[in-house]
Structures are given as C-alpha cells and as structure tokens.
Amino acid sequence: MAIDFELTDAQKKLQRSARAFAKDCLEPVVRQADLEPDTQKAFEMMRGPYREAYKLGFAMGFLPKDYGGGGVSNVDLQLVAEEITAVDPGFATILLVNGLGLMPLAWFGSEEQKRKWIGEATSDPTGEYLAGWTVSEAAGTPGGTANFDHPAGQSAGISLTATHDKGRGEYVLNGRKYWPCNAGGWDLKGANVNVCIVRTDPNKGGKEGLSAVLVPRGAPGLSFEQPISKLGHRLCQNNSIIFDNVRVPEENLFAQGNGDLIISKAFTWSGPVAAIAAVGVARSAYEYVLDWSKTYTAGGNRPIISHQAVGYLLADTAMKIEACRAFSWKAAHYLDKYDSEGHAIGAMSKVFSGELLFTAVFKTMQAMGVNALDKKHPLERYLREAAVFPLYDAGNIGMQMRKIWGVMMDPDFDPRAFADCAPITFKKSMEGAGLELVA
Template sequence: MTIDFTMSAAQKAIQVKARTFSESVLASSIHDADSELDLISAFVKRKSAYIEAYRQGIATAMLPSAYGGAGLSCLDFTIATEEISAIDPGFACTVLCNGFGLMPIVWYGDEAQKRRFVRAATSDPDEQYLAAWTAAEPSGEPQATTISENPLAATGIGLTATLRGDHYVLNGRKKWSSGAGWDGLGSNSQIVIARTGREIGYMRGLSAIVVERGTEGVTCGFASDGVSRKPTDALIEFNNAEVPVENLLRATESRGDVVINRNFAWFGPVAAIAAAGVARAAYEVALRLSKRYSGRSIPLITQFGNVGYVLGEVAAKIESARYFAWRAADYLDKHEDHAEILGAMCKLNVTEIMFDCVFKCMQIVGAHNAERQYSFTRNLHDAALLPIFDAGNMTMQRRRVEGVLAADGFNPRGAMDDEPIYVQRMTGSG
C-alpha cells in the first residue's frame, strides 16, 4: 500500500466549508478592518465574521463533539486553517486561541470541568465566546521572564496562586494573553499558568487554573509603551483575585510544564499551515499578475525565465510546507496530541521558509506590492509574525528540539517509524 496524501470525502468537505466561509464571509470584513488604525477596533470589526464562524461550528471545531464541538482531528483542523489563513491569518489566530484556552481542559480536566467550561464555550447564546491562553509574563517581574526566553528554567513564572480555604488567591501579572475579549475587558475564560507550589527551578510548582471573565481582582489592559495594541497582547493583572479551587486542573498540579509543552506542540502544525496559507495567497497574486502585466517590456513578465524559476520554487516550497504540516498534525492525532519535537520542527521549518516565499513574490510584483488590492503589506506582516509568534522559533521551539535530541533515549528515526516521542518533563540547566 502506498502512502496516500489524498483527502477523504469528509476532509474535502471540511476544506470546502472553510474555503466558502473565508471567501464569502471573512473576506468582506477585511477591507474595513485593515483600514482601522486602532487594532482593537480592527479586531472588533471581525466580530460579525466570528459569530458566523461560531454558528457554523468553525470557531469551536477543535473541541470534542461530546461537549458540543465539531470534533475535528488536528489534521482536519489544519486543513481548515489553511483556507482561513489564505484570507486572514489573524482571524485564524482568534479561532486557534479557543483551542489554546480550552484544549488543556479537554486533556487534563475532570468530567465536571469539561461539562462546565467546554460546554459553555460551545453553547454561548450570544455566539461569540472567546477563550484565552495566559502563560508568559512581563520582563522584570519578580522571579519572572517570558517562558520563551527560557523554557527550561521557569523560575520565570512569578504569578502566585495561594490556597486559602476553598479558593486560590492569585497575585501577579501576565503579558501576551491570547485574548482580550471583544470589549478589551478579557475573554470569557482563560487558562492561566500560576505557581501553586513552593518549588523553584525548571517548571516545578506550576499548575493550570481556569479564570473566568468577571473574576474580581482581574483587570485587562495593554502595555503603556503603545508599541503594540493587538488583542493578543493583553496585559492581565491579578490583585488578590479569588478563583474557586475547583477551577484548578488537578492533573496539572505542579506539572504546568507539561501543559505548556503540549499546547505549543499542538500549535506547531497549525502555525505552519497558517504560514503556508499566507504564502499561498501571495503566490497566487504574483502568478496572476505575472501573466497579465508586461511592465515596460513587450512580453508579459511571466515569460522571463527568472520569474518562472522563482514562482516554481515558491510553488514547490508551499507544497512541501503543506505536507509537513499534514504529517505533523497526523502524528499529533496518532499520539494523543503529543508531538513535542515534530510540532516544533514543523513550525520552525515552515514558518521561516514561507516568509522567504512571500518576500520572493513581492519582488516579482515589484512596486505594485504596496497597492491595497494585492494585500502584500498584510501578507509580509503576517509571514514575519508567525516565526516569532507563540513559542518563538529562536527561543522556545529550538530549545525544545535541542532538549529532545539531547535525551539519552532519543531515537533519531522515531518520527520516521511513527514511534511515540514523549517529553514527560522539561529538563536542563539554568
């Protein structure tokens, strides 16, 4: 039997559904959103598209059907993500954040927590539920750095969760929460990584806690430097915020590193396919223009050999990127959403290569790439962002790969042989 890269009928239907939504609903919201200078306002202008995505089950597609989600596998979700990202990867990120903020409950929550939190996400009467992932902290915090700066020595988590009776009392700050909500006041729920234990060193003493919107003592804002005001750059402050003890994901107690590692591994192929979607959009524009535009020469520019060579190279890289993302997603599905090394390698390889593809397409289009109709300004921004996005390539992702490779029992043919390569704890010095 040969290795089959053909989508099943069900997967093709998922692709068509995502493509139809993206081209008929999402695309119409981009012009107004992109013309908005304030990025929070731009985010809100996509709200109607999000509500439609919620109604169609796209916004909660990654959640199990037993709790009201679409029950898509990681591979299925990856297929859908490419179609959305080809139109607007920022919107794909909004949907992805629901996975970031809810999949840890699916993995580590008890039955009551799954019914309470995941079911709430899929049965919102307002059809606009947003979840968030809140792990990193501002530099300079007591005992704090960002996780991506040193994932192996997470004395970098300064947010404390102190048990007092039937509540945890949270104190500290978080940066880069993956969602500020539609009004800038916070998402409906967020998974927060906090220090519940006294252990210092590596990731010991960390746990995952669900913090709900409206919790007293929790405020959401943005850095005062004004450099970035994306909804995914929310600064969350916890001032004696009381969270019920039943919001702690018990299976994560003093194992917060496992949650961080697994979440970013799950993110790997999705980020990769998002980059492929962005590059695909740029490639299709460059190809179309090259067949219609002659510049100051008589023949169309596509007839110049170097243009065809570059476009052919870009097309090949996009194809290989897609298959790597599919493979990593398939591996996640086969190994209980664990792909700590394959997910990292996929994100590293694909996001950096796709940035180069977008830049090459811009060189072909030349001075015209600044015109709004071609969307190259947005494509370049998105392609540049993905390599440094959650679990940045130069820090956390490369450190993860290095750490796995250095393990005594690592099998260099493990991925090829489809063997499980699990990382139970983050280890290392520092």
C-alpha cells in the first residue's frame, strides 16, 4: 500500500528505545527540576539525561550521516520526539535546538564548514555538545523578530550587526539577542557553537541584508545574563545575550544575504516536531485523566467515566490526538520527500496541532474537575507546557501563519499540492506577506 501507518520493526525498536529513555532516565528528574526556581540550575539538572540522549543518538541523530550524524528521517524523528515530549517537552527542545542550529549549516554551509562544525557536534567524547540557535531578539520599538523579512534596513527586523573587518579577516558582532535556546551552555559561558542570524548589510532589507555566522564558545566580548524564567518548558534554557565587539573569523560566515531563507527553512523543519510535541503532552494528560476517571467516583456510586459528559470530553481529546499525530507524520513525510522544502505544510502542522491540543489539555482538566489544580497531579504542568506550543518556535501568529499565507499568495500555488504530495518551491517572493516599506 502507498499509505501505511504500520511501523517497521526498526521504527518499533527506535520507539521502544526512546520510551525507555524517557521513563527510566528523564522522568525521575523532571518534577524536581521543574520546581527549581533558579532557571540555570533547572537546566543543569538535565545534563545527565542529555549525556544519555547523546549516547543513544537522540541529540544529533537528525544530522547527515556524511558528517557523523545518524541521518534519521523526519518521520523517525517523530517517533522519538513524541515519547520524550510525553515526559518533558522542555528537555526535548534542548535536543531539537541542536537541529535548528546545525541543520542550516547542512543546507547552506560550505563543505569545509560542515565537516568542521557538524563533525565536532557528532563526535564529542563528553556527550555534552550543545548548539545554540541564536535568532530571536528582545521586544522593543523597534524590536522583536517576527518581521525579520521586513524590507527596511537596520531600522526593522534583525538588529545584531556583523561588520566585515577585511584587514583582519574577521566579522565584528554588536547587539543583543533574547530568547535563543541552548546558547548559554551548561555553565552559562556559552554553547559549543552559536549559529547566529546577523545583519551583514545595514542598508538592505530582511531578504538581502541577513546572513548566518558561527560563534564559538569563549569568543571575547560575548556575555550571558541569567536565563529567562518561563511559564512552561522550564527545563530548556532561553538566554539574554550581549555581543560587544565579538570577533569571529570571516570563514565562519555562511549564507550571506540569505539569512532569511535560513530562518524560514529552519522553522519549517521544526514545525512537525513542535506538532508532535503537542501530541506528546496531550497524550500524557489524556492517559492520566482516563485512568483517574475509571476509579474516581466524585461522591457517586460509579466511576466518573460512566457519565456521558466525561466520556464525551475524553473521546473528543482522543480524536484530536489521533488527528494531530496523523498530520504531524504527513508533514514529516513531506519534508523527507523534498529535503525540508515544505514551508507551508510544516507550519500548518505546527499551528493546527499546537492550537487544538492546548484546548484538549484544558478539556481533560475539566473532566477531572477542581482536583486538576492540585499540584500533586501533573495536569497543571501539562497545561503550562501546552501553553507554549502556540507561542514558541516562530510563534503561530508571529511567523508561521504568515509563512503559510505567503506561500498561498504565490501566483503558481497549487491548493491541491499537499493532498497530492506534490512539491512547492519556496521563494523569497513568498516572504514579507503583509509587510510594506512606509516612507
């Protein structure tokens, strides 16, 4: 059959391995780490599980085999991600961000850059290698990142500058970043490498003036403030970073003038993973409340699962989980087929699943009633984690919906392409939807 949802023996083995890791290695430390008020300490508590994840191939397995990675397909990544996010999506984000940072290098970097940087990432003997995805910037006027593709020059969009010092063969970085994940490293002195989106031409807009640069750990002038304290995903580290005349070799620059395409494609690659992360969290909430409802009577003489209201709520949640899992797999399959050139469907899966399953998690809480608010149960944490999905990973109404809109506006867009699994080539003309240069 052309369409087959049955997992292969290899996929079942991969799923079992991820499930065992999540239950035996990750779950025992999650609750205490989530309650830790110091955000950096909470992140550091993930160091042990991370080493084990690295050993199992979960930290770098999605990188190309040619450079030491596992070459894992996007569909296989779905199986691993669901099992880990069902226990903690914040930890899963640490793993995912290695891909957000290093997959752009695989797509846009030179052969020398790939062998050096991806090779280092996949062969770390300590198993602690971290790559930072350093794009987002602080809110302000101007400020923020959602309009990275704005046609204006440095007055809008990305403001971290990289000035070419040709005499010394270096780029000099100045500015700030806010929200990047993994960037501070385990000791808040820097990830092994930060892949930074920078403005290399202050006079050009977001479709021409942006590039990417690799900033190694220990670069002089780079400093990190205390990580951001967040509502959910507390176990991943989000940083506030200051660049003060940070100098890096000019050979560390890549995708010059195409930093916008890196942003668009990276957040396309992560879209189905964010979608399956929503499935993982909703699955955990649903299974917990389903078990509860089969024993708890609420003072009646039958378990509450016997009442139609509870049964309907849980049935509705189960249907949404299955629908979103299928959509996540379909989007991942599409990305596998077209080398992650699935900008609209990747975004669609992320937006649809995150929005739908946030509501589904809350519905499970309604089935459980006021007891869901008691922190001895995990429901309040599941709700906090679910609240992140519509807001992070390029934000649903910040970038992802606008990316879908931009693809659909193209004169050559085929509305049946996704049903037919036909290719859609992403073009710079599809960026900047809704933006215009005001005199």
